[in-house]
Each structure stands twice: as C-alpha cells, then as structure tokens.
Amino acid sequence: MATCKIKKGDTVKVIAGKDKDREGKVIAVDPAKGKVVVEGINMITKHEKPSAANASGGIVQKEAPLDISNVMYMHKGKATRVGFDFKDGKKVRVAKSTGDVID
Numbered sequence: 001m002a003t004c005k006i007k008k009g010d011t012v013k014v015i016a017g018k019d020k021d022r023e024g025k026v027i028a029v030d031p032a033k034g035k036v037v038v039e040g041i042n043m044i045t046k047h048e049k050p051s052a053a054n055a056s057g058g059i060v061q062k063e064a065p066l067d068i069s070n071v072m073y074m075h076k077g078k079a080t081r082v083g084f085d086f087k088d089g090k091k092v093r094v095a096k097s098t099g100d101v102i103d
Helices: none
Strands: 011-014 023-030 035-038 043-048 058-063 071-075 078-080 082-087 090-095
Touching: 011 035
Parallel strands: none
Antiparallel strands: 011 023, 011 071, 023 035, 043 058, 071 078, 082 090
C-alpha cells in the first residue's frame, strides 16, 4: 500500500458511493486495509449485546469504514488531491490544486 495521504482529523469529501458529495471529519484511518471512518458518513445499524460499556444493548447507529480511494481531502472549501514535498528538510503534505502546505 502506498503512503497514506489522509490523516485523522482531516476534513474530507466522499466522491463515490451512497454518501457521495457529503463531507465529514476523519475519525480513524487504517492504512493497512486502506480504510477510513468519517464522522456521520456510511452509517450502519448494528445490534449489540449488553456489555459493561453498554448495559442495555440494543440497536445502535455507527459509522462503518469507507475505502480511502472514495474520499478526497478538502482544502479551502474544495476537494483536492494531496501530494508530498520537502520543505526545510521535512516531508510535508501539499494540496495539489494550490500548492499550499497542509501541515
């Protein structure tokens, strides 16, 4: 798998699937599987047994992972591709549309 260009906390836009054109914040990234979990996107209904964390159990709504190829980084209100560059001897993420350093 190539270097992961999306990180936890980034705002992304969904570009494919049932939630296409919706935006959200990345909650978790799994680079080994190439998946991301986005806040409020790809919601599923899950039946959970009662446990110490959830005493009553029942039916809960939660986010399911999306493939990382189905999301794009949002920069200044527009979806953009992300690249890498070296600035002052450090490897940094760069928005391809504007050339601005992301972090």
